[in-house]
Amino acid sequence: MGFSIPAGLEAELDALATRYPQKRSASLMFLHALQEHFGCVSNEAVEWTASKLGLQPINVLELVTFYPMFRQEKLGRTQVKVCRTLSCAMAGSAEIRSHFCTKLGLDAHRHGAQTTPDGKFTVEFVECLADCGNAPVVMVNDDLIGKCSAADCDRVLSKGG
Amino acid sequence: MSNAAPNAPAPTAPPPVETLRIKVDGRDIDVPKTMPDWQGRPQPTTMLQACHLAGHEVPHYCYHPKLPVAGNCRMCLVEFGTPAMDMATRKPILNEDGSVKIARSVLPYEPQTPRGAIACATPISPGMEIYPSSPATKQMRESVLESLLINHPLDCPICDQAGECKLQESSVQHGQGASRFVEAKVHKPKAVDLGPRIVLDDERCVLCTRCVRFTKDIVGDDALGIVNRGSYNTISAFPGKAFDNNYTLNTVDLCPVGALTSKDFRFKMRVWFLKETRGICTSCATGCNITIGSREETVHRYEPRENDAVNGTWMCDSGRLNYRWIGRADRLRDVTAGGAKTTWKAAIDAIAGKLASAPAGSVAIVASARQTTEELYLVKKLATRLGAPTDSVPREGEADKLLVSADRNPNSNGARLTGISYTEAGIQLPRIADGIRNGTIRSLVVFGEDVTQHGIGADLLAKLELLVASDILPNATTAAAHHVLPGCAAAEKRGTFVNAKGRVQRFLKAVEPKGDARPEAEFLLELLAGVGAGQFPATAEGLFNRMAGEIPAFAGVEWARLGDAGANVAV
Amino acid sequence: MTKVVDRKPLTFYERTYLPTLLEGLKVTARHFMRSVKGGNAALATGDGYYPEVPWKVSEGYRGAPYLVKDQEGNTKCVSCQLCEFVCPPKAIRITPPGPEGVPADRPNAEKMPREFEINMLRCIFCGLCQEVCPEEAIFLQQHYSLTGLTREEMVYDKERLLQLGGVHAGIQKWKHKLEEAREQESFPVKAD
Structure with missing residues (x-):
């Protein structure tokens, strides 16, 4: 199955678990660390976390599926997050997402995050990015692009993943 | 037993039960200060238990007397009032006639009055008044039901639970009778294979988590959970792990709606045809009390019957499914x-x-x-x-x-x-x-x-x-x-x-x-x-x-x- | 007070019996000849007599209950057994599919009866089955004269009921649900 945790990371996480009065409280920190290391939280990672913290895998899976920041599939190197909350939706965020999808050869009709086969880009809708005054807003990795236009999108794409 | 020896000490009278005087729908009633919780340990009496003692059943989904209280379905919301207190002097405010003023949650809410609360998890307090039949309570029930029914598929004609479904019963008794919801319902997976004996219909689920709590707290097999978020919440077992302990079919009884149904009983007979007979399970020496559901000389199912001295409200799957031989074709018929x-x-x-x-x-x-x-x-x-x-x-x-x-x-x-x-x-x-x-x-x-x-x-x-x-x-x-x-x-x-x-x-x-x-x-x-x-x-x-x-x-x-x-x- | 009617004694002519019999046969023969020539008296004067001319029932007539199919030829009945429950003379008998039964012949409905029998000797054409049906699957139709040579023959099975019932084009609830669910699978994108 090819799931193995480097000894260093395991030791770090074991130490982390001791900092909480209850072991299960360390679940989120474990998942963050595992996602940082593997790029996503796979079912194997969920099972590993559960066995480390004395939980059942389903308890950990509940967390992973609840929080949008945890990913069950690997993301691309460039993550394009298009806001779809009210202001941005009214300012045309759907068209921006469609534009990205068309340019990257992704299916705009599919729900959820989509990654290009070469692993360079991930495009997805997200909820409010807290910059409603500049709608529509797109976040490319850690950079926020306000009043995003088709040209802005093309600029992001031209940089390559 | 009854024939105690003459020199045995006289049985001591049980200690007097400490009671609280409250009002339910305007009638005074003394209720014990504590009542047994799901594990039988004394806990402060809840409004739901007090209403039950007063002869008023508060509708509920997630509450079950033998399971820990979760308080997530909101169906048992009731209006109540507590003696009003002067915030400055910390003394009760009196009415003009000298009686204690009750701060009642009248809609629209006044500041510092209590809001409606879930009866299953709210303990009673001295002088409390509960109004399980008031207009405000009715309005809360109607609203909760409307919310629960928003995404419910209403496929009662093909649902095995129909006839013993709490959602049907509550809708008739407390619902509005019509839906104002015009948008498309959220569709979720149907006929999901949850385990060897259980089928799950996610659309029908009201997310009361009774099944989750049962398998975790009663059976000790923490196999079920709720995954995803918001409207997409679904009951699930971990991928690749079947929900297959020996008590899974109890979740079918517990499920207040038709989300969890038994594969054995699936589409076999409508429950309103079943004659119910009080029986005893014959599969082991525990002697779980059962209800035998039969129609026209054919046994269709066993269900556990409550007896706290023997099986509580549960029974095992192996005993429950051990009835098919009764109707076997090769039964001995002739002398x-x-x-x-x-x-x-x-x-x-x-x-x-x-x-x-x-x-x-x-x-x-x-x-x-x-x-x-x-x-x-x-x-x-x-x-x-x-x-x-x-x-x-x-x-x-x-x-x-x-x-x-x-x-x-x-x-x-x-x-x-x-x-x-x-x-x-x-x-x-x-x-x-x-x-x-x-x-x-x-x-x-x-x-x-x-x-x-x-x-x-x-x-x-x-x-x-x-x-x-x-x-x-x-x-x-x-x-x-x-x-x-x-x-x-x-x-x-x-x-x-x-x-x-x-x-x-x-x-x-x-x-x-x-x-x-x-x-x-x-x-x-x-x-x-x-x-x-x-x-x-x-x-x-x-x-x-x-x-x-x-x-x-x-x-x-x-x-x-x-x-x-x-x-x-x-x- | 009782009125006693004097019974007239028969005349000699009447007592000989045969002549009056022949008189009667003459009437029969006259009608027979007319029928042979194609001039049925009843047909000539009006709509005709039952059973040669079946009685035409009006549109709202409620005769024997039959099962109907939807416009795509699928069984509408989902075996909810409400009609069996409500039927006052217990004429309806449904065998549900059970856990191993065949699934419904249209997607999403999950369930259809393995067997559906109506004992037409018991049926009183009350129409409660039609009224209670949540699926619009059973209708009282225009047949009023059901005949058979044995009791068994009068128990109509699923095939026969469906064949007699024909098609009722109505709301396709389960299909609609399926389409709604399919629609939700794909993200709505404005066509440009």
């Missing part, structure tokens, strides 16, 4: 003599004649700890008359932590109390086998057991002059028998079992016996009369009361007083 069909009269006369003329000590009887106590009592009478050694067959398995007993016979204690078997059942069997082998035992009467599986092989049976076998299903013993007397399953007769802890419990008849089969007690009475062992009462009641009068352990127990919950005897 046979030498393989040819005959009548009961002829068969009983022939057997009684042969047994009565058999020399003392030449007859042995193997009874079954699956028989009722009354039948075992009669078998013992027969054995005494014939001077026959008796025993029953032990059946051992593995016990679990919750209900399943290691003793897989439902009435081992009944067999011991009636004197059929000794403390260790089955120790006489080798001696009976030896007796047949050396020719001292020439007649054998077997009830409900295949003795070839228990040390009396076909070679020994062939040596017998008379082999009488009474059974329900054909086996090697009935095949070898000179006389076969078809008997009844527990669901086809009335009687009692004594469980592993010594609780005598009665069960009633759900369906008619198949073919010519008759309850064993009936033909045992005729057989006893035929061998001149005397007359006995012909009904289960009469037999039980006669037996209770003779066997010291049953002293003070009466059929009529057993009720649905049973009574304890010393074992």
Whole structure:
């Protein structure tokens, strides 16, 4: 199955678990660390976390599926997050997402995050990015692009993943 | 028991129950300050329990008396009021007539008045007033139901829960009757295979988490959880892990809607056709109380029946599904003599004649700890008359932590109390086998057991002059028998079992016996009369009361007083 | 007060019997000849007599209940057994599919009866089955004269009921649900 945790990371996480009065409280920190290391939280990672913290895998899976920041599939190197909350939706965020999808050869009709086969880009809708005054807003990795236009999108794409 | 020794200390009166005076719908009622929680430990009484004591049932989904309180369905919201307090002086505010002013949550809410609260998780306080029938309460119920029904598929015509669905019941009783929702409902997976015995329909789920709490807190198998978020919440097991412990079918009973349904009962019969009979599970010595659902002489399902002294509200899957053999096509239906069909009269006369003329000590009887106590009592009478050694067959398995007993016979204690078997059942069997082998035992009467599986092989049976076998299903013993007397399953007769802890419990008849089969007690009475062992009462009641009068352990127990919950005897 | 009617004695002509018999046969023969020539008296004067001319029932007539199919030829009944429950003379008998039964012949409905029998000797044409049906699957139709030579023949099974019932084009609830669910599978994108 090819799931193995480097000894260093395991030791770090074991130490982390001791900092909480209850072991299960360390679940989120474990998942963050595992996602940082593997790029996503796979079912194997969920099972590993559960066995480390004395939980059942389903308890950990509940967390992973609840929080949008945890990913069950690997993301691309460039993550394009298009806001779809009210202001941005009214300012045309759907068209921006469609534009990205068309340019990257992704299916705009599919729900959820989509990654290009070469692993360079991930495009997805997200909820409010807290910059409603500049709608529509797109976040490319850690950079926020306000009043995003088709040209802005093309600029992001031209940089390559 | 009741006959306490004269010098025993007088039983101490139970300590007075501390009560609180509250008002429910304007009526004063004193309710205990604490009441047992799901584990039986005293906890502050909740509004829901107080309303129940006042005779008012508050509708609910997630609350269950035997599960930890979750408070997530909001169905039990009620309006209530507490004595108003002056914030500055910390003294109660009085009305003009001197009575205590109640700060009541009247819509629209005034500042510092309590809002409606969930009755299942809100403890009562002195002077509290609960209004489970007020307009505000009704409005809250209607709104909660409307919200629960927004994404509910309303596929009642194809839903197995229809007829015993709390969502249907509450909608009729408390709902608005019409939906204002015009958008498309959220669609979720249907007919999801959750485990070997459970089908999940996510669209019907109201996310009460009863199943999650049951399997985690009662069974100790934390297998279920809620994944995803918001409208896409679904009950799920971890991918690749089946929900397959031995208690999964209880979640079907617990599920207030049709989200979790039983694969065994799926699309089999609508519940409103089922006749409900109070029975006892025969799969082990725990004796879980069950409700047998049958229609037109066919048993369709077993469901647990509440009895806190035995099984709470649960039963195991293996016991619950152990009913199909009752309707098996190869059931013994005919009375046979030498393989040819005959009548009961002829068969009983022939057997009684042969047994009565058999020399003392030449007859042995193997009874079954699956028989009722009354039948075992009669078998013992027969054995005494014939001077026959008796025993029953032990059946051992593995016990679990919750209900399943290691003793897989439902009435081992009944067999011991009636004197059929000794403390260790089955120790006489080798001696009976030896007796047949050396020719001292020439007649054998077997009830409900295949003795070839228990040390009396076909070679020994062939040596017998008379082999009488009474059974329900054909086996090697009935095949070898000179006389076969078809008997009844527990669901086809009335009687009692004594469980592993010594609780005598009665069960009633759900369906008619198949073919010519008759309850064993009936033909045992005729057989006893035929061998001149005397007359006995012909009904289960009469037999039980006669037996209770003779066997010291049953002293003070009466059929009529057993009720649905049973009574304890010393074992 | 009782009125006693005097019975007139028969005349000699009447007592000979045969002439009056022949008079009667003459009437029969006259009608027979007319029928042979194609001039049935009843047909000539009006709509005709039952059973040669079946009685035409009006549109709202409620005769024997039959099962109907939807416009795509699928069984509408989902075996909810409400009609069996409500039927006052217990004429309806449904065998549900059970856990191993065949699934419904249209997607999403999950369930259809394994067997559906109506005993037409018991049926009283009350129409409660039609009224209670949540699926619009059973309708009282225009047949009023049901005949058979044996009792068994009068128990109509599922095939026969469906064949007699024909098609009722109505709301396709389960299909609609399926389409709605399919629609939600794909993300709505404005066509440009």
